[in-house]
Amino acid sequence: MALVNVNQLQVRFGDKPAVAGAAFTLEEGETFSLIGESGCGKSTILRVLAGLQREWHGDISLLGQSLVPGARFTGALRRNVQMVFQDPWASLHPNHTILRTLAEPLNIHGETGVAEKVAVALQEVGLAADAGKRYPHQLSGGQRQRVAIARALLLRPRLLLLDEPTSALDMSVQAEILNLLNRLKQQHGMTYLLVSHDADVIAHMSDRAAFMANGVIQRVFDRDAMVKGEHRMAEVNAKR
């Protein structure tokens, strides 16, 4: 059974339709990517699946549960779906130490042994244990994105939503973060939904990729199509 099933998803901001009837499914364990121009609605879909954008129409089943528009996520769903945002400068609380930032999801879910779990998580993403005492401004962009990934993984989610996780980073740091994501996926058996505008990152990471334009998924590419670079062409053609 598919992990995520989206049908006829519509999101409007005022008069502007951001997502106009998108449909796709996500199988357990795969990396599925959304590619497209800025403003095509790919990030909006991620925000709907994360429960951040609660005004939408259509049918979504997420981890076997039917979503209801307007309702907040509760129970297991809140643990099992986590998100990593694009900008590591903006997604961490500037006045909280890394330890406090990482402890928060554990405390909310009433877990015990918080300090040990945070230490393990920091180690998992390749940060020194004393990074917990630091503030976000004392870390580099790549280190901050590692903290954001550690935070998303602490609750052992089944679905990880990645919104341009490397586009704010240097090439060499991007390689480190992509390796980290692939390694953690193997270790923990997660499913990734990745949004990016970089065709190279998509081709490196994805099992399948979908090209979006005007709020609709226009085409889905398999590995063969990506090796041939067809997902690149789609972007160029759509522009014309």
Place this chain on the structure above:
Amino acid sequence: MTEQRITVDGLSIDYPAARVVNNVSFTLGNERLALVGESGSGKSMTARALMGLVRQPGRVSANQLNVLGHDLTTLSPRGWRQLRGNEMAMVLQDPRYALNPVKNVQAQLDEALTLHQTLPRRERLDRIRAVINAVGLTDAVLRRYPGELSGGMGQRVMIAIALINNPRVLIADEPTSALDARLRNQILELLVEQCEQRQMAMLLISHDLPLVAQHCDRVLVMYRGEKVDEMAANQLPHATHPYTRTLWTCRPGADTYGQMLPTLDRAEMNNGAR
């Protein structure tokens, strides 16, 4: 490479907390040189020192710092004003921050022109139209404000401002990082084309080695404030330095699917490089 347009020997930049550039030397003739490294490697600070834009409490020291025959270590403020934007111009990373939001494009181009030359109004307008067409935009853009431009158009406007006085050296500091992948090549091709037409030398700063290597003659690699490698761009596939190799091969793609990308062993780098 008959004449050296930029000569840098033993350039160091110090801040109270740390030395951000340490003993960097290079020369630039009539060619395109890429300055490559990750954030914090000192590549932007090197460019800023050449433009006299290192702010207090930063301190620039060098054995020799020469641009187009001007000794930058002793240049007066007046001398700086004559050099900057005229014989030597700079293109910055993000047009959303680098352009003046309350002036339209024409006014910003005109400002660069009137600061350095005395020309009749009609001739200024001709020059402005010529340069805006040269960067691939139409006259209609002249009346727009920066907020009404897309990222790619904004970057073209910044290039036009830099080119309007026909500089002999252009410094481009990450001109494509704020753009999406498809626009990057377009902008770099534009820069290369303009360099060749105007016999202009370019110092191109970037963190994306494979991208800039296609467009430059030589490459200079920096890590933690030091120059670690320097080579011709066409020799990059045979690079031996571990950091250069990592930068060269770390780009993901369809053929790296399912594999780990090469990354830098930072511990080894810190021991080995010093």
